């Protein structure tokens with residue numbers, strides 16, 4: 001008898017925000033490799049198009065790129081409609097787009113505070129609010145489970161002296177994810193919602209530090225803070241996203257998955 005070699009998210013449709021580079025790109029590639037069709041959205045459309053083109057080289061028609069500012073409610077409505085048009089629905093939403101801000105409490109301007117919350121928190125709220133209807137419909141039609149994966153940060157659980165805005169936004173994403181989980185469960189939508197909490201991972205988000213110390217020293221400096229001794233790789237997070245996106249995690253909702261090299265165990 002032939003053994004069926006199915007991907008772990010075979011047949012699912014996923015939307016990954018901020019997918020032009022870094023963790024979003026790694027998650028999009030991983031989900032596509034495991035059988036999903038992926039809509040890759042980003043303010044950086046050229047970057048998203050390059051990732052989609054590279055995925056389509058190996059699996060033609062598996063990826064589309066969409067222009068998307070996650071702070072814009074209009075954009076969310078359009079991007080979800082374009083995803084439905086391209087692939088027929090949505091099972092998995094990865095709210096990944098985000099920015100960092102390392103700045104002292106007294107130095108942060110109100111504008112910077114609002115900007116960080118607009119992208120890192122409002123963007124996640126808008127995504128959840130507008131996607132669940134389409135996701136519930138798709139789950140019903142296909143019988144495959146729905147999953148929202150919100151990329152928070154270990155900074156949403158442990159605080160830093162110079163990260164007030166980022167700590168605040170990422171902690172809110174953690175709790176928002178639980179509220180969304182309970183809402184979807186109560187409504188029996190077939191959608192789970194969980195948050196992922198990475199520690200330092202080698203992506204362009206670390207560029208400010210790399211510019212200051214050079215890559216090797218910057219990564220080593222951060223790695224010394226992590227019990228496992230190094231910073232992480234994008235696929236360390238992509239595997240967590242894959243697990244939560246797949247039906248392997250069908251009984252997991254409202255959870256927080258820390259992928260942090262042990263830092264929060266201290």
Ligand SMILES: NC(=O)c1ccc[n+]([C@@H]2O[C@H](COP(=O)([O-])OP(=O)(O)OC[C@H]3O[C@@H](n4cnc5c(N)ncnc54)[C@H](O)[C@@H]3O)[C@@H](O)[C@H]2O)c1
Pocket residue numbers: 017018019020021022023024041042043044047068069070071096097098099100119151152153154197198199200201202203204205206
């Ligand atoms: N890399 C890390 O060390 C780390 C650690 C913890 C959490 N995170 C979180 O992981 C997520 C991804 O981070 P990354 O390291 O890949 O960063 P990155 O800077 O490499 O990528 C972020 C992507 O988001 C996009 N983006 C920014 N603003 C946007 C907007 N308004 N609308 C749509 N797209 C937008 C960017 O264009 C970029 O492609 C972020 O939410 C970040 O806070 C990263």
